[in-house]
Amino acid sequence: xxxxxxxxxxxxxxxxxxxxxxxxxxxxxxxxxxxxxxxxxxxxxxxxxxxxxxxxxxxxxxxxxxxxxxxxxxxxxxxxxxxxxxxxxxxxxxxxxxxxxxxxxxxxxxxxxxxxxxxxxxxxxxxxxxxxxxxxxxxxxxxxxxxxxxxxxxxxxxxxxxxxxxxxxxxxxxxxxxxxxxxxxxxxxxxxxxxxxxxxxxxxxxxxxxxxxxxxxxxxxxxxxxxxxxxxxxxxxxxxxxxxxxxxxxxxxxxxxxxxxxxxxxxxxxxxxxxxxxxxxxxxxxxxxxxxxxxxxxxxxxxxxxxxxxxxxxxxxxxxxxxxxxxxxxxxxxxxxxxxxxxxxxxxxxxxxxxxxxxxxxxxxxxxxxxxxxx
Amino acid sequence: xxxxxxxxxxxxxxxxxxxxxxxxxxxxxxxxxxxxxxxxxxxxxxxxxxxxxxxxxxxxxxxxxxxxxxxxxxxxxxxxxxxxxxxxxxxxxxxxxxxxxxxxxxxxxxxxxxxxxxxxxxxxxxxxxxxxxxxxxxxxxxxxxxxxxxxxxxxxxxxxxxxxxxxxxxxxxxxxxxxxxxxxxxxxxxxxxxxxxxxxxxxxxxxxxxxxxxxxxxxxxxxxxxxxxxxxxxxxxxxxxxxxxx
Numbered sequence: 001x002x003x004x005x006x007x008x009x010x011x012x013x014x015x016x017x018x019x020x021x022x023x024x025x026x027x028x029x030x031x032x033x034x035x036x037x038x039x040x041x042x043x044x045x046x047x048x049x050x051x052x053x054x055x056x057x058x059x060x061x062x063x064x065x066x067x068x069x070x071x072x073x074x075x076x077x078x079x080x081x082x083x084x085x086x087x088x089x090x091x092x093x094x095x096x097x098x099x100x101x102x103x104x105x106x107x108x109x110x111x112x113x114x115x116x117x118x119x120x121x122x123x124x125x126x127x128x129x130x131x132x133x134x135x136x137x138x139x140x141x142x143x144x145x146x147x148x149x150x151x152x153x154x155x156x157x158x159x160x161x162x163x164x165x166x167x168x169x170x171x172x173x174x175x176x177x178x179x180x181x182x183x184x185x186x187x188x189x190x191x192x193x194x195x196x197x198x199x200x201x202x203x204x205x206x207x208x209x210x211x212x213x214x215x216x217x218x219x220x221x222x223x224x225x226x227x228x229x230x231x232x233x234x235x236x237x238x239x240x241x242x243x244x245x246x247x248x249x250x251x252x253x254x255x256x257x258x259x260x261x262x263x264x265x266x267x268x269x270x271x272x273x274x275x276x277x278x279x280x281x282x283x284x285x286x287x288x289x290x291x292x293x294x295x296x297x298x299x300x301x302x303x304x305x306x307x308x309x310x311x312x313x314x315x316x317x318x319x320x321x322x323x324x325x326x327x328x329x330x331x332x333x334x335x336x337x338x339x340x341x342x343x344x345x346x347x348x349x350x351x352x353x354x355x356x357x358x359x360x361x362x363x364x365x366x367x368x369x370x371x372x373x374x375x
Numbered sequence: 376x377x378x379x380x381x382x383x384x385x386x387x388x389x390x391x392x393x394x395x396x397x398x399x400x401x402x403x404x405x406x407x408x409x410x411x412x413x414x415x416x417x418x419x420x421x422x423x424x425x426x427x428x429x430x431x432x433x434x435x436x437x438x439x440x441x442x443x444x445x446x447x448x449x450x451x452x453x454x455x456x457x458x459x460x461x462x463x464x465x466x467x468x469x470x471x472x473x474x475x476x477x478x479x480x481x482x483x484x485x486x487x488x489x490x491x492x493x494x495x496x497x498x499x500x501x502x503x504x505x506x507x508x509x510x511x512x513x514x515x516x517x518x519x520x521x522x523x524x525x526x527x528x529x530x531x532x533x534x535x536x537x538x539x540x541x542x543x544x545x546x547x548x549x550x551x552x553x554x555x556x557x558x559x560x561x562x563x564x565x566x567x568x569x570x571x572x573x574x575x576x577x578x579x580x581x582x583x584x585x586x587x588x589x590x591x592x593x594x595x596x597x598x599x600x601x602x603x604x605x606x607x608x609x610x611x612x613x614x615x616x617x618x619x620x621x
Contacts, residue, residue, distance in 0.1 A: 230490030232475055236468045243466045246427060247539060248454030248485045257487050 006223055010350070014306040015216055022212035026205040045204040046276035051316045052211035053273040058296040058312035059218045059305050060265035065294070066303035067226050068258050069238030071156075073290050074163030075266050077170050078138035080284035082267025084174075085137055087187035087280040088121060089130030090198075094191050107189065108182045118180040127194060134271040135264045142263030143256065150252040150259075155241070164287050171285030186281025193275050204276070211272045215309060218265050222305045225258065234258060295334065299341045301348025310349055379440075380405045380543055380573045381426065386435030388421060388597075395421040396432065397597035403543070408569035410584045410605075411577045413594035414618050419577045420463065422594070423545050427460050428453040455485065459541035463548045465528035469521030473512055473531060476520050477503045480535035502538070510534035510564065526557040533564065543573040550583045562586035581605075593618065 007015065025048060028040035057079050064070040096103040100110040104117055123129040145166060149159060177183040196203040225231055236244040237251050245251050274280045283289075292315075300311020315334070322330045345352055381403040388396040396418045403409055413419055424430035425437060428448045437445040439456060448456070468476050481499055483489070507513045510530040515523060520531060529549055536544050546565065550558040562583055565574055569589075578584050584591060584605060591608050593601045595617045601608040608614050 225491065228491050229479070229493035230487060232468075232471060232479055233490055235470060236479055239468050239470055240466045242450075243462070243468065244479075245450040246454055246460045246462075247480050247535070248451050249479075250451045250485065253487055254490075 006227055007220070008223075010304065010354070011219060011223055011306050014309065015219065018212055018216055022209050026209060029201060029205060042201040042204060045201065045208050046278075047320065049204070049208040049211040049276045050273060051313050052208070052215050053269045053276070054296070054312040054316045055309035056211070056215045056218045056269040056272075057266050057293055058300065058308035059215070059222055060262045060269065061293050062297050062302060062305055062308035063222050063225070063262045063265070064259055065297060066305075066308070067231060067238065068234040068255055070255060070259060071160045071294070072163045072259075072262075073160045073287065073294065074165075074167035075262075075293050076287075076290035077163075077167035077285055078142060078263040078266035079270035079273070079289075080167075080170070080174075080280065080282075081138045081141065082134045082270030083274040083280040083284060084181060084187065084270075085124075085130055085133040085267070086271035086274045087190075088124040088133075088181075089127060090190035090193060090275060091187050092121070092125040093193065094189065097191055098189070106182075106187075108185065109180070112177055114180070121180070131271070134267050138263040138267030138270075139260050142260045146256045146259040150255045153252075164290065167285050167290050168287050171282050171287075174282035174285060182281070184282060186279055186283075187274075188279040188281075190275065190278055198275055198278065207272065207276050211276070214268055214272055218268075219305050219309065221261075221265070225261070226305070230254070230257075292334075295338050297348075299337060299348055301350030304348075304350050307348050307350030314349065378405045379403070379438075380407070381575075382436070382438040383422075383426075384436040384438070386422075386425060386432045386437060388425060388430060388432045394597050396425065399435070399594075399598050401592060401599060403573050403575055405542075405573055406570050408566065408574045408587060408589040409576070410587050410589055410591045411575060411594060412579070412581075412584060412591060412618070413600075416596075417594040418597040419594055420547060421597075423460060423547060423577070426453070426545060427458055451485070454539070454541075457540075457542035458545065459536040459539045459543070460545045461529075461532050461536050461547060461549060463551065465525065465532050467520040467523075467528050467531050467535070469519065471520060472516070473507065473518055473520050473523070474503050474516045476531055477506050477534055477538045480538040482538070482540040506534045506538045509537060511560070526553045529553060529557075529561070530564075533561070537568065541572060543575065544568065546574065546576045548577055548579060550578060550580045555582075558583050559586055 025040050025045070028038050029042065029045060032039040034041065057075065060078075061072060061075045064072055091106040094106065098107040098110075100107055102110050105114055109117070124133070149162060154162065173179055174181055175184050181187065190198055192198055193203065196206070226234065233244060233249055233254055236249070237254060241251055270284075296312040296315050297308040298311070299315060300309065301307025315337075318333070319330060322333055341348060347354075379402050383399055383401045386396050386399045387394070399418065399422065411419055411422070421430060425432050426445060428445060428450045432446055439445050439458075443456065445453060468479065471479070478495065478499065481502060504513065504516070507516055510533055512527060512531060512534060515527065520528065523531060529552070533546070533549065536546075549561050549565070553561060558580065563586075565576060565587060568574055576587060590603065591605050592599055593608050593611075593614050600617065601611045601614050
């Protein structure tokens with residue numbers, strides 16, 4: 001199934017660097033003694049893994065925004081739902097090691113005097129079931145939401161506002177204790193996953209590598225989708241929706257498909273994020289989070305997939321450093337970066353990199369399969 | 376030969392009380408070339424919206440071929456039946472190459488799975504070349520559609536229409552923004568296309584309509600005012616009153 005032009009130069013370069021990173025970082029932790037140059041301390045692994053999850057989340061947004069023109073301001077919701085699905089499994093895996101030592105009920109349920117597990121918690125003791133739900137729940141929400149929104153032909157800023165409302169509504173719902181998902185504390189105090197302790201460096205390495213592989217998978221899947229004729233139709237929908245309709249394409253089906261796939265990728269990112277940061281709470285549904293994803297994509301470069309990933313990595317790393325060193329400056333820097341990039345780098349950081357090397361792409365050009373010889 | 380391709384009978388459509396289409400009846404024969412003229416607000420574009428499934432009429436019948444009711448179908452359905460539409464403002468996929476624009480228009484499966492698995496065959500490439508030669512864009516094949524001139528975009532859109540292999544082409548003001556030379560070439564092209572396809576052209580430019588050399592329908596206030604050859608309708612006092620005289 002390898003299609004010609006599936007991996008272009010830019011994507012290839014990014015993937016090579018990514019693979020080097022997911023090999024070298026663990027080696028730097030395992031082989032080099034603490035204190036020597038190049039040693040990667042254990043606490044850094046989940047932080048770096050978290051960045052990779054953000055990068056995957058950005059790729060998922062670029063798939064719908066960059067290619068299909070669907071500006072979702074609620075993609076954080078799909079990320080959070082994937083995170084909650086994984087969090088529920090991790091809660092069940094705590095078992096009787098919780099404060100209240102209840103073998104079935106998580107601590108917060110005992111505290112809130114639950115007598116038995118709510119029905120939707122059943123099955124989450126099984127890892128494979130949780131993994132399925134990581135994809136299924138965000139996918140289902142995106143499918144149902146998209147079904148109504150795209151069929152009613154809600155587009156542009158109206159769609160963005162509804163997606164924003166969606167994540168806000170979910171945030172309010174998840175804050176309620178009655179939801180049975182930990183209320184405003186969310187889910188936390190995880191111990192281990194599949195029997196491996198989450199505080200062991202080896203588990204951290206595994207999660208980091210998995211995050212990197214998931215990011216690579218997301219980019220390759222994205223390239224497969226956008227490099228196909230399907231992807232061209234998406235671009236057609238973005239640039240001239242009515243033209244696409246009058247050519248006989250069912251625009252709502254195309255949008256629904258890519259929106260659902262994107263939500264599932266976001267869910268996957270959330271599921272890998274939660275064991276690395278050790279907590280998931282309703283704050284992840286906050287509209288501000290979803291807007292930040294848009295900033296990552298815009299800053300890195302829309303409609304390139306790797307640009308989105310790069311944007312997320314840059315912003316996330318800058319955020320960690322600035323919030324630690326100049327906490328009050330962070331939002332100003334983020335805002336200024338967004339404004340400056342929009343004005344001076346409409347194609348984002350990736351556009352800047354392309355401009356440096358000869359044969360860089362033209363303005364507005366889109367990634368597509370290599371053109372076939374004319375004859 | 377004189378089978379009816381499209382038949383509208385007593386169609387009504389109003390928007391907030393404004394009667395855009397008011398008792399319109401019209402028949403287009405298979406292979407016929409027909410020009411539709413009329414003053415602004417006569418309902419020309421609304422008529423196309425109704426025929427292509429974009430707008431649902433309040434009442435009346437819109438029949439395709441023998442007995443297909445078009446009023447229940449949406450744009451994609453109508454397109455799949457074989458109705459192609461060119462917009463007034465040239466609408467092409469600007470960030471895709473000229474050849475990819477035509478490729479997306481080529482007749483074939485429009486489904487998602489087909490879209491994901493699609494690979495361009497040599498036959499399709501040849502067909503794209505054919506279409507581009509017909510509309511005179513053979514040399515622009517690899518260029519971005521957005522980089523074309525206004526007239527070339529008009530032609531590309533007509534080429535996309537041809538690639539769709541529709542039975543009926545609805546062409547809304549193709550000559551808008553074209554030079555005289557381009558206008559005449561477009562008229563010639565549409566004349567060539569008719570016969571194998573039915574073609575309905577909406578146009579303001581009388582020289583262009585004359586060059587089409589076909590039956591003309593004059594619309595006014597949402598219904599047919601006159602029908603016949605250009606000379607015949609131009610001689611009609613009512614037509615002169617509402618349209619030509621201005």
